[in-house]
Amino acid sequence: MGKTLTxxxxxxxxxNKKVQLIYAFNGSGKTRLSREFKRLIAPKxxxxxxxxxxxxxxxSRDKILYYNAFTEDLFYWDNDLALDAEPKLRIQTNTxxxxxxxxxxxxxxxxxxxxxxxxxxxxxxxxxxxKNDDTGEVVAKAFSEVTFSLxxxxxxxxxxxxxxxxxxxxxxxxxxxxLLEQVIGVLxxxxxxxxxTNEFDQLEYVFIDDPVSSLDENHLIELAVNLASLxxxxxxxxxxxxxxxxxxxxxxxxxxxxxxxxxxxESLEDGSFSLTxxxxxxxxxxxxxxYLKQIIEQAIAENKVERYHFTLLRNLYEKTASFLGYQKWSxxxxxxxxxxxxxIINFTSHSTLxxxxxxxxxxxxxxxxxxxxxxxxxxxxxxxxxxxxx
Numbered sequence: 190m191g192k193t194l195t196x197x198x199x200x201x202x203x204x205n206k207k208v209q210l211i212y213a214f215n216g217s218g219k220t221r222l223s224r225e226f227k228r229l230i231a232p233k234x235x236x237x238x239x240x241x242x243x244x245x246x247x248x249s250r251d252k253i254l255y256y257n258a259f260t261e262d263l264f265y266w267d268n269d270l271a272l273d274a275e276p277k278l279r280i281q282t283n284t285x286x287x288x289x290x291x292x293x294x295x296x297x298x299x300x301x302x303x304x305x306x307x308x309x310x311x312x313x314x315x316x317x318x319x320k321n322d323d324t325g326e327v328v329a330k331a332f333s334e335v336t337f338s339l340x341x342x343x344x345x346x347x348x349x350x351x352x353x354x355x356x357x358x359x360x361x362x363x364x365x366x367x368l369l370e371q372v373i374g375v376l377x378x379x380x381x382x383x384x385x386t387n388e389f390d391q392l393e394y395v396f397i398d399d400p401v402s403s404l405d406e407n408h409l410i411e412l413a414v415n416l417a418s419l420x421x422x423x424x425x426x427x428x429x430x431x432x433x434x435x436x437x438x439x440x441x442x443x444x445x446x447x448x449x450x451x452x453x454x455e456s457l458e459d460g461s462f463s464l465t466x467x468x469x470x471x472x473x474x475x476x477x478x479x480y481l482k483q484i485i486e487q488a489i490a491e492n493k494v495e496r497y498h499f500t501l502l503r504n505l506y507e508k509t510a511s512f513l514g515y516q517k518w519s520x521x522x523x524x525x526x527x528x529x530x531x532x533i534i535n536f537t538s539h540s541t542l543x544x545x546x547x548x549x550x551x552x553x554x555x556x557x558x559x560x561x562x563x564x565x566x567x568x569x570x571x572x573x574x575x576x577x578x579x
Contacts (some may be wrong), residue, residue, distance in 0.1 A: 191457045191459070191461030191462050192461060192462055192463065192464070193223045193461065193462070194218055194221055194462055195225050195229070196461055197225075197454070197464045198222060198225040198226040198228075198229045199229060200464060201226060201430060201464075202226070202229060202230070204450060205428075206428065206441065206449070206450045207428055207429070207448060207449070208420060208428070208429045208430075208431070208446055208448065208449035208450070208551075209428075209429070209431070209449065209450045209451075209452065210223050210431050210439065210443060210449050210450070210451045210452070211430070211431065211432040211433070211445070211451075211452045211453070211454050211464070212363070212432075212433060212434075212436070212439045212451075212452070212453050212454070212467075212512075213432060213433075213434060213453065213454035213455070214434055214455075215434045216456065217434075217454050217455055217456045218321075218462055218463075219257075219398050219399060219432040219433075219434070219454065220257045220258050220259070220398055220399075222398075222432065223255050223257045223391070223396050223398045223432070224257075226253070226255075226394070226396055226430065227253055227255055227396065230252045230253045230369075230393060230394055230403070231251070231252045231253060231395055233492070243249075250284075250285070250288065250392075251391045251392065252391060252392065252394065253392070253393060253394040253395070253396060254365075254369070254372070254391050254392065254394070254395045254396070255395070255396040255397070255398070256362070256365045256396070256397045256398060256400055257396075257398035257399070258398065258399070258482045260285070260361060260365065261357075261358065261361050263279055263280060263281045263285070263286065264279065264281070264282050264357070264360075265278070265279050265281070266278055266279070266351060266360055267279050267334070268351070275336065275348060275349035276336070276349055276351040277334045277335070277336050278334060278335045278336070278337070278357070278360075279333065279334050280332060280333055280334060280335065282330075282333070286332060286364065287332070288368075289364055289365075289367070289368045290315065290331075290332040290364075291331065291332055292388075293368065293386075295367045295368060295371065295390075296315050296332070298367045298370070299313070299360075299363050299364050299367045300312065300313050302363040302366055302367050302370075303359060303360050303363040303490075306351075306359045306362075306363065306408055306411065306412070307356050307359055308339075310339050310340045310341075311337060311338075311339055311350075311352070311356070312333050312337065312338055312339070312340050313333070313336070313337050313360060314335060314336050314337075314338070315332050315334075315335050316331065316332070316333060316334045316335070316336075317331055318330060318331040319343060335360075336349045337349065337350050337351075337352050337356075338350060339472050342577060349377075354404060355404055355408065358404060359404070359408065362400045363413070363507075365400075365526055366415075366416070366419075369395065369419060370419060370434055372389050372392065372395075372427070373422060373425070373427070375389050375420060376389055376392070376423070376424075376425035376427060377422075377423075377424050377425065383441060392427060393426070393427070393428065393431065394427070394428050394429070395428070395429050395430070396429075396430045396431075396432075397416075397429075397430070397431045397432070398432045398433075399432060399433050399434060399435070400412065400416075406437065409435065409437060409438055409441075410437070410441055412438075412440060413438050413441035413442050413445065414445060414524060416431075416442070417441070417446050418445070419444055420446060421445075421446065421447075432454070435541045436512075450466065451465050451466065451467040452464050452465060452467060453465045453467055453512075453513075453514070455568070465514060467512075481501050481502075481504060481508075482505060483507045484498070484501060485498055485501055485502055485505070485558065485562055486562070488558075489555075489558060489559050489562070492555075494550055494554075494555045494558050495549065495550065496550055498558055499533075499534055499550075499554075499558065500561060502534065502535050502558060502561055503518070505562075505565065506518040506521060506522070506534075506561075506565065509521060509565060519531045521568075522561070522564070523560075523561075523564050526567030530557065530561065533554065533557055534561075
């Protein structure tokens with residue numbers, strides 16, 4: 190019997206660690222865990238009712254800042270094709286973006302951060318407050334929408350563009366990251382009276398749930414390195430919990446951060462959850478998994494499978510099994526052929542007889558490579574996620 194997410198949230202709180210890093214497959218409860226943790230830290234934030242995730246109330250943000258899937262839901266595109274209107278990214282009314290953009294005045298820093306991750310000519314423009322000329326009534330609130338254009342450097346721009354999903358994710362993350370930079374900068378001043386603002390004095394936790402959706406590998410690595418550097422610069426008592434479904438993001442953070450606690454979150458069949466602490470090499474299991482996978486897939490696609498590809502495949506199985514907590518890599522082989530396939534991989538990986546030194550495997554052996562790689566991708570959550578992202 191596992192634990193409830195509330196119990197796991199309590200465990201994370203009781204651990205009192207500076208940084209806690211959690212890997213979990215999609216659908217394993219990461220976002221729900223962020224909700225439970227927020228409610229644990231600020232139990233009265235929702236007044237006893239179901240709170241809206243994007244609506245980070247003043248009471249909750251005094252204690253915890255969080256970024257999760259609902260943060261992106263605060264933004265939506267206005268695509269009025271009938272009127273041929275230029276696309277705008279609307280911002281739903283909420284206290285979080287009002288706090289960052291209006292109260293803290295971080296709009297220019299958001300633009301700078303966004304351009305660093307994308308293109309220095311791709312420029313967001315927040316709308317300004319507009320009033321009706323006759324009545325003076327506000328007809329458009331400031332920071333309720335944003336448009337994007339490509340600047341040409343000659344006071345002209347491309348007109349409003351609809352940016353890609355990856356660029357949109359980068360923009361939304363840039364809002365949160367810009368605030369986080371300000372928070373850490375303010376809290377680095379030890380004397381409360383010397384700080385530029387005291388809005389962050391009660392802040393205890395930052396919970397970041399998967400800021401990597403729709404990002405390519407280059408931006409994902411850059412984001413992870415920048416986030417790790419920012420966390421390492423933190424000299425206050427602020428604590429971080431980061432969850433992700435991305436092995437690459439997890440691996441970069443693991444290697445960049447020191448003194449972190451590492452876990453794997455799993456959803457069990459009975460509806461409960463488990464949080465398993467990961468130690469040592471098990472956290473390095475996916476350091477070059479994508480490279481191995483691509484080599485094998487290319488060999489299969491080009492019908493150029495050689496015996497050494499069995500060695501690479503076994504390595505891939507070993508890394509997957511190690512990260513998932515299996516004692517033997519053979520445990521994740523197909524159940525009905527486990528012994529047979531195990532012998533084939535061992536035989537082709539450790540050939541010693543002269544008549545086995547031929548590089549070209551037989552057709553059945555080539556079929557085994559494809560079968561085993563397909564089995565790995567189809568039966569383990571990490572590889573299923575890679576398939577969807579690929």
